[in-house]
Amino acid sequence: MTGLRNLRVLYAMRFFGSLIPAYVIERLYWEERGMSIQMVVYTEMIFAVTVVLLELPTGIIADRWSRKRMLVLASLLGCFEFLILLYADSFRHFALAVFLAAVGRSAGSGAENALLYDSLKAAGREESFEQVLGRLNAVDIASTMLAAMCGSVLAGRFGYGLNYWISLASSIAALFFTFMLVEPAASGEAEREKGMPASASIAGSVRFFRSNRGVLPVMLSGMVTGASLNFIDEFWQLYLDRVGIPAAAFGLFSASIFLLRLPGNILAYKLKSRLGSRLLLTAVTAVLAAGFLYLSMARNASGLASIFLICLAGGLIEPLAAGYLHHRIGSSMRATLDSFQSLGLNVALIAAGLGFGYFSSRWDVFGGYGFIGMLCLAFGVYFAFASSKI
Structure with a gap:
C-alpha cells in the first residue's frame, strides 16, 4: 500500500511542480x-557546475539518510527560487536563484527515481518502471502545457510578474x-550500506560500471541528448522572436513542443521491448543532429x-536511459548511481553551454544551434560504434 500511495503523491507533486507559467515568458x-544571452548562458553554467559538485553527495545522502527528506528540501528551495526571481533586477539575483534551483535539482534528481523504483518494487511492480516514469512525465508535460x-x-x-x-x-x-x-522499507542490503563510509558508495559505483560496461554508452547517450534538448527548452523563445513569430503565439507553441x-x-x-534501447537511442541522436543543423541553416519559420x-524524438530519452540503469542496480545505491547520470548530464551541459554561448555571441542563437547539431552528430558516430561492440 505504501508503494501505491507514493505513486499517487508523486503524480500530484509532478503536476504542481510543473504548473509554472513563468517558464513560458522566462x-x-x-x-x-537586463539579462543578455551570454549572461543567461553564464547562469546555465552556474546551474550545471553546482549540480556537478552536488549530485554525487546528495545521491549518497539520499541513499543513506532519506529520499523523502531530500525531496522536501528540493521543493523548499524551489519556493525560494521563485521568491527571489520576483524581485530580481541584477545578474547576482538571477545567479542566486539559479544556484538554489541547482541545489534543489541535485537534492531531488536521484532521490525521486530511487523512491519511485523502490515504491514499485514494494508493490511488486518494478518491471513497470519505464511505463510509470513515462506516465509521470506525461503528467509533467500536461501540467507544463x-x-x-x-x-x-x-x-x-x-x-510578466503575475506568472x-x-x-x-x-x-x-x-x-x-x-x-x-x-x-519505502529498506532492504537488508540497503541497511548494511547505511553504516558504511561514503567512500564505499563511490567505490561500489566504480565497480558497477566496470562490471556493466554496456551501461556506460547508454548513460552517455542520455547525457548528451538530454543536454542538447535543454537548449530547445531554454532558447526557443529567442529563436521564435528572431524568425518573426509574435509573443502572443508563444503559449500555443510551448504547449505544442x-x-x-x-x-x-x-x-x-x-x-523498447520491440526495438531495444540502443537502436532507439541511436535514432534519437540522429534526429537531434539533423534537427539542430537545420535550425542553424534555415533562419525562418520552417525551422519550427x-x-x-x-x-x-526527445520524449524517448529519459524513460529509456533511466530504465536501462535502474533495472541493473540494487536499492542500496539507487539514488547514488542515478545521481551519476544527472552529474554526467550536467557535465555535458557545461561543455555544450560553452560552445553554444561562444557561437551564439558570434552568429546569434542560430550559431549556437549549429554547434549543438555538430555535437550530436559526433556523438552519434561514437554511440553507433560503441554499442555495436557490446
Missing part, C-alpha cells in the same frame, strides 16, 4: 530585466505534497518543424 522576463497556455494569456494582459506569483503558489503546493510521501513529447514518454516501454521533430 527568457523575455529575464531580458526585460496548461501553464504555458494560461501563462501567455496572463502575461499579455497583466505583465511568477502563480509559479510560487504552485511550488508551495508541490512542497505540501512532498510531506505526504512515505519512505511539450505535447509532442507525450508519445515518446508513454510508448517508450513498448518500443525541426523543433517539433526534436521534441518528438
Whole structure:
C-alpha cells in the first residue's frame, strides 16, 4: 500500500511542480530585466557546475539518510527560487536563484527515481518502471502545457510578474505534497550500506560500471541528448522572436513542443521491448543532429518543424536511459548511481553551454544551434560504434 500511495503523491507533486507559467515568458522576463544571452548562458553554467559538485553527495545522502527528506528540501528551495526571481533586477539575483534551483535539482534528481523504483518494487511492480516514469512525465508535460497556455494569456494582459506569483503558489503546493510521501522499507542490503563510509558508495559505483560496461554508452547517450534538448527548452523563445513569430503565439507553441513529447514518454516501454534501447537511442541522436543543423541553416519559420521533430524524438530519452540503469542496480545505491547520470548530464551541459554561448555571441542563437547539431552528430558516430561492440 505504501508503494501505491507514493505513486499517487508523486503524480500530484509532478503536476504542481510543473504548473509554472513563468517558464513560458522566462527568457523575455529575464531580458526585460537586463539579462543578455551570454549572461543567461553564464547562469546555465552556474546551474550545471553546482549540480556537478552536488549530485554525487546528495545521491549518497539520499541513499543513506532519506529520499523523502531530500525531496522536501528540493521543493523548499524551489519556493525560494521563485521568491527571489520576483524581485530580481541584477545578474547576482538571477545567479542566486539559479544556484538554489541547482541545489534543489541535485537534492531531488536521484532521490525521486530511487523512491519511485523502490515504491514499485514494494508493490511488486518494478518491471513497470519505464511505463510509470513515462506516465509521470506525461503528467509533467500536461501540467507544463496548461501553464504555458494560461501563462501567455496572463502575461499579455497583466505583465510578466503575475506568472511568477502563480509559479510560487504552485511550488508551495508541490512542497505540501512532498510531506505526504512515505519512505519505502529498506532492504537488508540497503541497511548494511547505511553504516558504511561514503567512500564505499563511490567505490561500489566504480565497480558497477566496470562490471556493466554496456551501461556506460547508454548513460552517455542520455547525457548528451538530454543536454542538447535543454537548449530547445531554454532558447526557443529567442529563436521564435528572431524568425518573426509574435509573443502572443508563444503559449500555443510551448504547449505544442511539450505535447509532442507525450508519445515518446508513454510508448517508450513498448518500443523498447520491440526495438531495444540502443537502436532507439541511436535514432534519437540522429534526429537531434539533423534537427539542430537545420535550425542553424534555415533562419525562418520552417525551422519550427525541426523543433517539433526534436521534441518528438526527445520524449524517448529519459524513460529509456533511466530504465536501462535502474533495472541493473540494487536499492542500496539507487539514488547514488542515478545521481551519476544527472552529474554526467550536467557535465555535458557545461561543455555544450560553452560552445553554444561562444557561437551564439558570434552568429546569434542560430550559431549556437549549429554547434549543438555538430555535437550530436559526433556523438552519434561514437554511440553507433560503441554499442555495436557490446
